[in-house]
Amino acid sequence: MSARPLALTLALSVSGVVALGAGCGDDRAAEAGAPPPAADADSDAPPDLPPVEDPIAAVPDCGALAERARHGDADLLLMPALCPGLPLDRGQLKTILVAEPSPAAIAAMIPTLDPHPELQGLARLAILDRASQPLPAELPDPATAQLTPIDDRVLAAVALAYAQLAATPEHGPAQGVDENQRTRAAAFLARVHLQALQSLGLPPGRPLPPFARLLAARVLDHGRAFCRFYWQRRVAGLERVFAEIELALLELSLDLDDTPHAGDSALLAVERQQTREYLERSGPTQRIAERARRRPEARGLDTALLLPMSQEVDRLFDQGFVAKAIDRAIEVGGASGGPGLDAVVALLTEDLRARELREYERALSRAAERARRRLPQSRREGSGELPPELPVEWLDAGTVAVDARAWLAIAHAHGPDFARRHALGRAFVLLRDRPDAVRELLDRGPEDPVITGERALLFALLDAADVDSLVALRLRVLHGHPAGSSSADADTRARRSYALATREALLHPR
Known part of the structure; x- marks a missing residue:
């Protein structure tokens, strides 16, 4: 299965992911011996319970999955695909x-x-x-x-x-x-x-x-x-x-x-x-x-x-609204009482380089020059400071990547059985909305056998959110070269492949 059709499958549900590991599993026997899920009250209010530990471990059959699903939503989400015979x-x-x-x-x-x-x-x-x-x-x-x-x-x-x-x-x-x-x-x-x-x-x-x-x-x-x-x-x-x-x-x-x-x-x-x-x-x-x-x-x-504005700009960059992010930051920076045009231009330049979006630096320079011509000196320098970033309620990319790799390691260690399909499903649930964590995993390169073995899933997830960026292209070139080739010649070949790929995709910096 190629990356694009696989990405379409992933976009629908977890069923496509668990199907990747389908084979000689013992699903039917497991369903027959699985205890039914515990009856639950019809109340919509979430129960006030202490958090339950969610161990990262192989799940051998539907009985074990049903037991885990009583305490964790992530396992419950996989039950319709892995154990369709169990009542809910x-x-x-x-x-x-x-x-x-x-x-x-x-x-x-x-x-x-x-x-x-x-x-x-x-x-x-x-x-x-x-x-x-x-x-x-x-x-x-x-x-x-x-x-x-x-x-x-x-x-x-x-x-x-x-x-x-x-x-x-x-x-x-x-x-x-x-x-x-x-x-x-x-x-x-x-x-x-x-x-x-x-x-x-x-x-x-x-x-x-x-x-x-x-x-x-x-x-x-x-x-x-x-x-x-x-x-x-x-x-x-x-x-x-x-x-x-x-x-x-x-x-x-x-x-x-x-x-x-x-x-x-x-x-x-x-x-x-x-x-x-x-x-x-x-x-x-x-x-x-x-x-x-x-x-x-x-x-x-x-x-x-x-x-604050810095996190607003991060979101716009992540979602591909680069021109909007530039215009918005310049508008906020040049406003009365704002941090100033120079401060936001420095912030934007740093962000563009960190995200491998240097092709937009010329557009930033032109927008900043237009703003300088119409703003007084006081607005260019600013009277305020860039507000600090606020904490958010979701996990950072590194933490998600560590957990996802642990599930991928379980999948990699098992053949086409129930445990592999469950582990792939858990990794998918973690990564489907987190291309930043997917990039963290793929950045480990072909030296990591777990990432290499499951890279079809990872690239499908990346393509679903980021198919046209230089980052995605660089990762594909990186994984196109065999592990262990760290010599100068191998590095030169990888750089040449990346340059040719960017030119072919018309993604070279403008």
Whole structure:
């Protein structure tokens, strides 16, 4: 299997990964002897239990996996692929659903969720499933409607709201829609996705799981559009919805700041930035501060809690928005009271070189020169300092890489059996949203036999997030040369191969 088809398989679910190690395993016998998972309460509230140790060790069969799954979500996520015969209760199905990043995999889960209509409704909303009833004559009132649990009535209203947003005066099922109706449609879509997200019962201030990020992208998209529509054209009855949505945009942005961003969809990557820039305007900042003073549940909320500019720029670089990162840093650096243009240019130059993005240094120089011509000397030098980076809730790349390599070592040591497929699945769960950790592993080079043996999986994960960069190309060239060839001639051959590959890919510095 080539890297690109494999990457497409990985994007769907863990099933493609565990299939890599399929062979003469003892799955059927293991399933027959496996104890059923412990019955769980239907409560959505996470139990207040001490953390359970998650040992990195070979798992021989479904019985051992079911036992581990009682104490750890990462093992539970592998059960549908490795042990499809084992029953799963509502709490376990919810955990698996919340960890699914792919609409295709979510769609495949829908028949499994038949006994749990509230979970099935969330899954259907995530994939924008077609309702089994016709569109309603008008939308429910966004200010008062209870929109969860999600059922065919709500899905039909969602379809009508999208039709109203897309309609023109001459075309579409909702032709002749006026601007007030469009504003209500945006408010409705923002609230239905916000209520769906809240119904997951996730703790605040923690990284959002993949399914929640899918819903969060739409909350940001429709919520920001509604706030913009409402501010331009006040619609009677939506005042409290406007206040609720604006606060929700900030709360969600703070949760996303604590969430790894490499796995963001295109919509979420764009909306993270657009929403941040909206919230940092003087109007939203002042309104949110005023509401926070009046409402006990919002006390302490402030746009100043968002990650500082240096971490914002890191995210934009990671997501490929290099030109946007340059423009944004120059804008913040040259603002009144900012750290100054010279400080942010130095920061950007260091970041570009560290990320092997030197081809953008000319673009940075041109942007900085344009800014110097229009800014006074005081703005160029700045009156403030670059704020220190804030701690985040996810593990650093080195820690993730160490754990992933330990699981890959187990997979490498086992033949095509259950333990290998389980270990590959655990490594995939760790690495699928962390291309930085994948690069850490591949940087070890062909001297590491574990990395060499499992590099097909690692390159597939890297290609899914980073197929066009010089870093990815350098790693491919590095692993294209056999281990142990550290002589000057071998180094020269590797450098020549890299230079030719960059020229062929049109990735040489401009």
